[in-house]
Amino acid sequence: MSTNWADEVDGVELPQTFTDANGITTYIEYRVNDDGTKIKITRRTRKKLIHDVVNKAVAARKDDKQEAMKQQLLNKKILCRICKGDHFTSRCPYKDSLGVEDAAAVFAPASVVEADPEEQPTAGKYVAPHMRSSASRGSDRGGGSGGMSDRDALRERREDQPTLRVTNLSEDVTDSDVMDLFNRFGHISRVFLARDRETNVCKGFAFVSFSSREDAQRALETVDGRGYDNLILRVEWAKSSA
DNA sequence: GATGAGCGA
Numbered sequence: 658m659s660t661n662w663a664d665e666v667d668g669v670e671l672p673q674t675f676t677d678a679n680g681i682t683t684y685i686e687y688r689v690n691d692d693g694t695k696i697k698i699t700r701r702t703r704k705k706l707i708h709d710v711v712n713k714a715v716a717a718r719k720d721d722k723q724e725a726m727k728q729q730l731l732n733k734k735i736l737c738r739i740c741k742g743d744h745f746t747s748r749c750p751y752k753d754s755l756g757v758e759d760a761a762a763v764f765a766p767a768s769v770v771e772a773d774p775e776e777q778p779t780a781g782k783y784v785a786p787h788m789r790s791s792a793s794r795g796s797d798r799g800g801g802s803g804g805m806s807d808r809d810a811l812r813e814r815r816e817d818q819p820t821l822r823v824t825n826l827s828e829d830v831t832d833s834d835v836m837d838l839f840n841r842f843g844h845i846s847r848v849f850l851a852r853d854r855e856t857n858v859c860k861g862f863a864f865v866s867f868s869s870r871e872d873a874q875r876a877l878e879t880v881d882g883r884g885y886d887n888l889i890l891r892v893e894w895a896k897s898s899a
Numbered sequence: 900g901a902t903g904a905g906c907g908a
Contacts, residue, residue, distance in 0.1 A: 811903095812903095815903080822903095849903045851903060862900085862902080895902060897902080898902045
């Protein structure tokens with residue numbers, strides 16, 4: 658009877674596989690012959706089963722994730738370490754992946770600037786090009802009929818950029834320290850370090866403007882509360898000064 | 900603790 662046959666099929670065990678330590682896979686399958694007899698088929702193969710390959714791939718992806726997480730932790734550690742040293746820039750393992758060229762252009766050390774006698778800054782102190790009030794480009798902006806001064810233009814530019822205020826900086830922090838601390842999060846359009854006009858020492862706070870708000874957000878979240886020297890940095894969104 | 904400079908056509 659056909660119903661018996663169906664019962665028999667139900668009774669047939671499902672195929673099974675075993676893979677031993679040597680990578681030999683044993684495949685056992687049960688079949689019912691035409692004459693109704695049940696037979697057992699055993700095959701051995703060295704070939705990897707698809708699910709083994711898939712499992713391995715999944716495991717590998719897991720490893721990658723763990724590696725990424727490790728890397729992230731490592732980054733955090735490195736960030737702290739970088740923050741401590743005066744010469745962290747040269748030791749920074751990220752310096753090749755950062756916008757170092759930009760940084761060098763905007764915050765070139767005095768020794769580099771000496772090669773440009775035309776733009777001799779006051780007392781050898783470097784002033785970034787966009788901060789030089791004497792820069793010739795100031796007066797040739799689009800006809801100049803608007804009556805907008807350079808400082809108005811600067812303020813206007815400053816206000817539509819995502820800007821962070823960094824406080825609790827130690828007094829020997831420099832522009833490039835701030836740059837080095839933040840440019841790993843993205844392109845920085847401007848750094849302003851508040852300094853005493855005569856002594857030139859850092860007044861303890863700075864403004865950092867990013868090109869991208871997302872980068873600024875990440876920088877805020879990452880650097881806020883972090884140790885720098887023996888101080889805890891505070892980073893928040895800058896309020897536009899009236 | 901703090902919200903940027905300079906005060907000039």
